[in-house]
Amino acid sequence: MSTLLLALVAGGVIGLALGALGGGGSVLTVPALIYLLGFTPAAATTASLIIVTATSATALYAHAASGNVRWKTGALFAAAGILPAIAAGALAARLPAAVLTAAFAVIAAFAALRMLMPSDPDRPRASAGPARSAGVGAGLGAVTGFLGVGGGFLAVPALVSAVGLRMRVAVGTSLLVITVNSLAALAARAGTHTPLHWAVIAPFTGAAILGAWDGKRLSAKISGSTLQRIFALALLGVAALMLVDALR
16 A cells, blocks of 8 residues: 555544544644654654644634633643643654653553543532642643644543633634644744654645544544544553563
8 A cells, every 4th residue: 555545544533533622632643643654753753743733723613603612711721731742842853762662552551441441521529729720731741742643532621620611712712822722832842853754744634634534523423432442442552562572
């Protein structure tokens, strides 16, 4: 299979997961770039930030049009993550490949287990204080910058539990946080001379954006809990493979 076709297929599948689940699908972008398209871990995390920024900004526009974005809340949450995202992004570009791969495997496993945990997504929770919200926002920024993932699997529950938003609004607002953090991390990597293969990144991004729209339609036909369990089990398998690869 040609590199272009692989990029289109991988981008479409990941976009489908993003659209169907409302977050978490981008965590597969880095392993797809490494194992299917031959990127190094450093190049994959940088390319992933480009893909995540583009898809998140596109989805943010759609959610904003539906009134599901709390701009002030999202801006404050994102502001706490900008400096950690920049620092983590600069650090990640200088670490050994095995360290990045192992760290990503741990985060992917955590994301999968988090998805398998039962929850009541529509029940709003008490809003936490500004200190805790800032701490959560900073942690999310660090994860986004270090591993090149959007972090929707962390941002959405954080906005529900730490800020008190309902699920639909939390998903829309998380896209603002993810977009800002991804841009900050990309700025930190601008001077690292990491090679960017635009012939792969561009079609991958386009397919992911288109796939996200199909994912929204898929979510209307299959229950969200079923889709989430299937995705979480697949993600656990990917995490296990990456951890084995890092320890070899």
